[in-house]
Amino acid sequence: MYTHLTTAIYFIYVCLGLIGSGIVLLFAMKFNHLHKMKKSRQYLQKHHDYFKFIQSHMNGNSELPLPPGKLKELEGRVIQQKFIEWIDQFKGEFREKLIKLCHDAGFVRKDIKLLDSLFYGRRIAAAYRLGGMRAAEAVPRLLQMLKSERYTPLTIVVARAVAKSADNEEQLKEMLQHLLRHGKPIHHMAADIVMETRLDASRLLLKLLDDENQDLVKVALVAMWGQAIPEVVPSLDRLVGAEQTDVRAEAVKLYLSSNPVLKDDTIKNLMADKDWEVRATVAKSLGSLHAAGSIPLLRSALKDPNWWVRNNSAESLAKLGETGFEVLCQIAMNGTGVERETAMYHIERAMLQDQEHHKIDQMVAYNKKKLLYERYFGTTERRPVRQIAAVGGDYTA
């Protein structure tokens, strides 16, 4: 009995000790934080005139002056923080001047030294600030850090610092290799990181499209979204037939975003691709390519098991003039199941959207569609009535 009681009493003592220390720690942390905040405000106030001076002389020919006096550690950090904010906001000559100022003030040197600190927290904080200061000389050391680290959320912080600071494409490529070696499908994140660079990324991305490493190809494909340039087309031609599904899908998306001329056979093959993303992308692009010859393909795609393919096909049909619109009306009247649902939705959508026309040709196009609509559905009593499809029919969205 007493043994049990003694164990319990020890437990109580331990709890009491930990509670006491915890409360002391809490107040110490709170006071320390408030003190730092107060001091930071004071330093910002103290250097107010200096900041004003820098802002007003940024476009002059002379070099920017260093912060006045001997700076205390926190004081230096406050000024450095302000410079980093400005570096993020400005571009071109202003930014270069501020980067140089960070070097001259010794901020870069101090932080590079901190990259060798025993404390991980200090190393990461230094990496973040070095990225903010676009410190090119820190890149080799940052890459080393990236190479030796296991993948954590903080790997992204170091990778961004490299992307911001890199002064040649090789460094960016090495960063991507280290970032992607963990086997995580983080191509979108990697693309976002690469776009932080101050270099012209398009040359690097072009090279990456021909790289053996499929991960790098994927990063290049997603990073180039919406900005396909003619030089890319040969590589894309090859990648459209790639084995890896996601590479093929991304390549098709990028390829079609450049509004290419497509052969009927190519369209047919792509619309029969086993990957729904490819089919959906092609279906979407056919509307804006005004490929009226593809109407039969789009019509059959309204039965596709994937929602996106059906939806994009209907959207494209609605864009393909009266012929496309009439196909939708026919399906809404005579079709069944999901194809009918999709057609009806897009008919109503087209009628709603097209009402706001400003140009005469738009008005004519709308009126033609309206006539077709009335021919099929007449007045309100013949309007298509939505029918709820069987439950559990669509798992593709």
Added chain:
Amino acid sequence: MLIYGLFAIYYVMTVNTIYFSIMAFSFRNILTIFRRSAYSKYNTLSGSELVPSVSLLVPAFNEELTVIENVKCLLTLNYPTYEVIVINDGSSDNTLGVLREEFGLEPLPNPEIRNSIDCQPINAVYYNPQYPHLYVIDKPNGGKADSLNAGINLSHYPLISSIDADSLLEKDALIRMARMYMENPEETVAIGGDVRIANGCLIENGAVKEVSLPRKMWPMFQAVEYLKAFLGGRIGWSSINGLIIVSGAFGLFRKDYVIAVGGYRGGYPGEDMNIIIKLHRYMLENKLKYRVAFCPEAVCWTQAPDTYRILSNQRKRWGRGNLKNMIENYDMAFNPKYKVMGLLTMPYNIIFEALNPYFKITGLLALLGYTLMDMTHWRILVVFGLINILSGYLLSVGALILEELAFKRFTKVSDLARLLLFSALKFVGYAQLGGLWRIQGHIQFLRNNNSWGTMTRTSWKEESKAAKTA
């Protein structure tokens, strides 16, 4: 009697030791969380096409006072591509009317509802092309789960986020979650956000402008409780992939997996816990690598119940939902096939959460009886009480240290003192009421009483006015 009393003492020590271990995991991760948050800028990401698109689902039942402010808040998030789908779940007040009036919404003639998940037929979908990212579904009352399922059926994007209509998201909350998702998109099936109490805060234009603690007693206890649960518990549980719940107030999910598990389960409260258990089960049974993550830097502010009646109803509902989930999924407990969920999370939740009040109350009664038979044994009773209080208080202090290490949301020393005070006061009545409400919830479950109870809302403007005058 003595043996049972001793058993209860060891029970309390064990439950708290497990909780300390979970909190140790939270401590292990807190600096990474702090650094991840402090050294990330979202200005590029929040304008990037590379970020996945999200459908925000907002079930609303009698929310006419708060819904406009909340929808405005959601329409102005820092996020590139998203849509807001409000689901009016047969409100008896004018929730639909105020929404239609404010946003000029008109019914869509043929709304495209995919029937991915079973849900009640809807009345109409309202839309205004001037607000192209806002949809309002009107449907007969069918509960929160049914509303979410209806929202999923209308949603257009691969990620869904459930948000309570009485909650306000911080502008960066969604992009912070998306960043976490993008760090490991293949394995992430759900991410929970941090829910904090908005009572007492200054709210302007649908955003929390000044963080402050609630002035009323009940929300204050809940503020302490939420800090402990979210920072002390969920960070730790998520680090071992054993998180059993993503709060219904704010969570992000992969839509394909939510559909694969059949969507939200209706008919009972606790749908937020249920969907997570189902996701764990599905992923483990199909041997898919996955994680259910927690993102404490993505914050959602919610109105906490401020009267005894509303709070007790809410807690009874939670008790009912929890018991239902445990009964439904008892087969997972102690089953190595379900890894951390089977060997730790489920047994912990059954033995140390659902059954907690029974062991504590019967243990107390046993020791009380033993002491009454021989008053010289009063020490045992005191020891039992002290273990309960001190270990619980230590956990609260730990949660406050976590808050101070990573977030420092409360800037005043007086706030810290109040949090410490209420963490202690919690053991004089509030903790016991918590146990009682849970038992009452279980009784309601056994009696098949499944009413939602009363839940009244205060307008955010009223809250804000009160905060300004304080």
